[in-house]
Amino acid sequence: MPQPDDRRDDLGALLHRLVRRVLELETPLLAARGVEMWDYAVLAALESGPAQTQARLAAAIGRDKTRLIASLDRLEGRGLVAREPDPADRRNRIVTLTPDGRALLAGCRADVRAMEEGLLADVPADDRAAFLRTLLRVAPPPAG
Amino acid sequence: MPQPDDRRDDLGALLHRLVRRVLELETPLLAARGVEMWDYAVLAALESGPAQTQARLAAAIGRDKTRLIASLDRLEGRGLVAREPDPADRRNRIVTLTPDGRALLAGCRADVRAMEEGLLADVPADDRAAFLRTLLRVAPPPAG
DNA sequence: TATTGTTATACTCTATAACTATA
């Protein structure tokens, strides 16, 4: 029996619980591959192509540019990404995924998707589709 | 045209963006009534009845018992909740919502629900229902 | 002067472990 709508938990409470659960499941998967959560976010953001500036990359994953630097240092140190000065404007650093980075990303993503599959296993297919569709509509990626 | 499923953002990224957006919209509404986010979570958790112990209340809202205390101090100082020793075991403090607390909660909740309504305005009714149903199924409230 | 990346500083949040009072 469904809850009357005015008695349900707030969206904030529902989302908070779900985010915590996803993080609990996801963190150990990434740690097993030596990757922290934000490092993974960086790798994933670079999959579709290089970032023209670090500031743009930071915005794409919803972080501050200053806090991105530790992730980039780690990833560059492991040869997973490369930072090259933009010849056209040498203030900018173009960040690209290396082949090793792409391979690691593929492994991480496979693990994460399997985790998500398990999480949503009990949800009927059409509810799942509506769920993802709604998430994408209500929280679209930043323009660009 | 829908994204192919393997190209969509991870659930973590989608949820992170949405939580941030909800928080951005919700925080000023609560601040206008002099309430912080976690204070509101406490009030909401007490709506259905008193908490028999502070530890149980903390668990209900997904927080540590030590971090609950500042909220309770604030709320008790404003006469919105009451902490009374349990006569049966005086180590426990029973936390109850006062009439003032209940009134403030009603106002906050109305504001929050209106915000949610606006956020989901573009989402078709059946998708919205599936969305909330799925959230509740995948991140159910803690037992008790 | 303005901007990119970087570093440094302070501030908040969180986790852990003591401490007290009851049992």
Added chain:
DNA sequence: TATAGTTATAGAGTATAACAATA
């Protein structure tokens, strides 16, 4: 001794502002 609540301490995360290089 064990537990509920409280307090204190240290650590991580975050925001802000300064700094160096380049435009």
